[in-house]
Amino acid sequence: MTGTLLPRLLPILLLIGSNVLMTFAWYGHLKFKDKPLLAIILVSWGIAFFEYCLAVPANRWGSSLYSAAQLKGMQEVITLCVFAIFSVLYLGQRITPNHLIGFALIAAGAFFLFRAPVAAA
Template sequence: MTFAWYGHLRFLHNQVWIVAVFISWGFALFEYLLQVPANRIGFQVASAGQLKILQEVISLSVFIPFSVYILKESFKTDYIWAGLCLLGAVFFMFKDKIIS
C-alpha cells in the first residue's frame, strides 16, 4: 500500500489529482488481491489483532526505505522510535505464544 498511498507524491505530482487517484487505486487493487487471501490464511493461526500488528510492522519496514530512497526524504530518528514502539506492540500481541 505504500506505493499506492505515497508513490503519486513523487511520480504523479504534476498530474491532476483524479489521475493520481485512479492510478493509486490500480496499485491498491493489486495489493488487496494479495493481502485479502493472506489475511484469510493467516487468520487460521493468528488473531485479527496479531495480523494487524504484523501489517503495521511490515508497512513501517517498507515505508522507511521508500521515503528515504524514493521520496528523497531524510532519515529521522522518529522512525527508530516508532519501530521500537511497534516492537513493543508485537511483544504484547504475541506474548502468549512467546511465553508459553
C-alpha cells in the same frame, strides 16, 4: 519442515507484497505533484486492487495460524519497514532518530500481541 514453515511464512510474504503495493498507491504519487489529482486517484485505485489481491488471502490464510490482532500487528510492523525503505530509496527522505523511536514503540506494541495471555487473577 517445509510443510509447517510455508503456512507460517505465506501470510507474511503476502503482507509484504501488499504493503509494497499500498505504499506506492498512497505515497508514490508524491513524486508526481504536477499530475492531475483525478489521474493520481485512479492510478492509486488500480494499484490498491492488486494490493487487496494479496492482503485478503494473507489475512484469510493467516487467520488459521494467527489471531486477527497478531495479523494486524504483523501488518503494522511490515508497513513501517516497507515505508522506511520506500521513504529513503524512492522519496529520498531521511529517517530521523525520532522516526526510529516512534517505529520501535509501534513494534514493541506488536511484540506484546504475540506473548501468551496472562491468566486472570
